[in-house]
Amino acid sequence: MSGRKIKNMEEFAAVSGISRPTVSKYFNDPDSVRVTTRARIEAALDQYDYRPNVFAVNQNRRLTKIVGIVVPYLADPFFGEIARNVEQSCIAAGLSPILFSSHGDASYEADILDNLRGLRPAGVLLAPLGRSSTRSVVESFCKEVPTVLFDSYIDEIGEDFVGSNNDQSIALIVEYLCRTGEPPCLFEMATPSNPNSNKRRAAYIKAMESHGHPVNVVKAAGVGWDFEAIGCREGGRAIAEGLFSTNTILCSNDRLAIGLLAAAYQRGLRVGRGSGHALRIAGHDDHPFARYTCPPLTTVSQDYKAISRKSVAALLERIEGGGDAGDRRSILVEGKLVMRDSA
């Protein structure tokens, strides 16, 4: 890393002793040139520290190597983890990921997709806001850009979907809760920010009926992404008003459960299994903090890594397939029961 500054590929080609078009080929795919040429270029490369101008490169290419990652809410550690895994998979595949967060706002999400179009990305990994997303915006975007939806599902949109198998995971925890104590009530948001809620409610009802138990769904009022606050406030109210018909509560997700645990604590209710405990509380997702609640939260894990890996794999197939690589696929990842102390 010495030598004078290299301004552009022309100059770099000169100092490396290779013609510019060949150098250009090298940067697009190092394996497309002869090994001897490659060696000469790379020798020059670590002597002169040149990098092609990002903007000039992308101006001409029909498709860039950019991959957009759009998550609904970054202050939720779940998406932070997903983002990390997805980013690294993309880099490993030679793509340049760019991360965006909709911050829970549908109009923001629309702006992101709009801007993304201008970047002519090779593909996009989108975890849509779901319920509050403007369906048409997402739909038209998916028609233009190879898009894989993850986490959150919108009917008939996008090319592939990767997410957790709510039917399976909810059945799993409902079965566990029924087997070890009173059958669970479901605690969810009245107007869920995330379509997974609806799937989970349906799965809960189905599972309860298959066990021959009456269904009891308690809905928390409130909108937005401050799930803990809603879980705490509305869960506390539901407890006070005796809305839960059994001593066991299955929360639609862990963040709601964290709020509910706080509400139970405030009221002096001991949460856990066995005698001396007033309440059992379970969640869903195995949120990064779930193991540090008091008591530690019993939940069903979402396999972050598997979801990330499969999402990127699906996107890569679509990109390489050139748009029409077969039918829409739904890739579901199974959850695992994570038994802790809260239920």
Place this chain on the structure above:
Amino acid sequence: MSGRKIKNMEEFAAVSGISRPTVSKYFNDPDSVRVTTRARIEAALDQYDYRPNVFAVNQNRRLTKIVGIVVPYLADPFFGEIARNVEQSCIAAGLSPILFSSHGDASYEADILDNLRGLRPAGVLLAPLGRSSTRSVVESFCKEVPTVLFDSYIDEIGEDFVGSNNDQSIALIVEYLCRTGEPPCLFEMATPSNPNSNKRRAAYIKAMESHGHPVNVVKAAGVGWDFEAIGCREGGRAIAEGLFSTNTILCSNDRLAIGLLAAAYQRGLRVGRGSGHALRIAGHDDHPFARYTCPPLTTVSQDYKAISRKSVAALLERIEGGGDAGDRRSILVEGKLVMRDSA
């Protein structure tokens, strides 16, 4: 939004009845053209849906409108919140923020800065990894690009720093703890991921001495960003081994405190003020989840919004100042005591 598709600025200029250079001026600053021309352009704009090609625009401009935001660890909701606030401030200022996370890895951070250089950003907001950052990488980067450091401080690097006033906030909570019970021990990581730890330890020692109390610092072994796990494991061990000389523990940050609360719970120790409680635990940061721990965590708030706002403001000054807008500044935001039940 109808009409045929517009390919480039040339065509758009034609349909709007304005010359291309003037249209170009408009896109660089809508206020730089006469109101009548602006109106004509905007009339065409919502009839034809044209947007300048991002890559072509940035190819020629010496400086882009891109602002890089680099945080050390996105799965920490603290940085998620900061990122959100900062992003919005940037957009409001007409800049295009791009978000990056170092994911706790110094080499990753170096890659990000390296790539960022290629984007010729107008400026960068960097929350460095700190201790594990390669100092020289960050230093040379700051020389090339207007950079404002936030949250985490590296001596003599960057143009400005915006963060919390650890001296003030630690003094505040130490004073509170001393006044209301036994003087606090400090619980921190042995090899902190974040330079704030060092500042806080110093502030703790200073505050304790000013109150005439002996200092007791307990260090948790472990590296990385999984603070809750370290706090739980090492905190539990410290409790078991009787390393805390008083019943009051001040944690270097809330995530460590969350882990410690879990450890106390596991051992059946009641945390809180007053009789019947074995331990008081306090944190620092007012982490988004701190109010939902059991018991809710007493802590000192970091004012996210103020930090975000002031960081962006400082960066804008630097950008507009054109590089040498005076001396290096340190902008410290004061913390506020957040009294909950844990201490």
Place this chain on the structure above:
DNA sequence: CAAAAAAGTTTCCGCGCGTAAAGTTTTTGT
């Protein structure tokens, strides 16, 4: 209302690179 100032138009060049075409050199296979 004339003169100065401001804004817009025309014309032109350059940014750094992708990429095609035609010609030349090197490698591969037998």
Place this chain on the structure above:
DNA sequence: ACAAAAACTTTACGCGCGGAAACTTTTTTG
């Protein structure tokens, strides 16, 4: 060793826009 194939070089054009220069039109000002 020789022909065919593969890789490389030379030359040239285009991408879409920023921005300078010289000139024309519109607006402001006293």
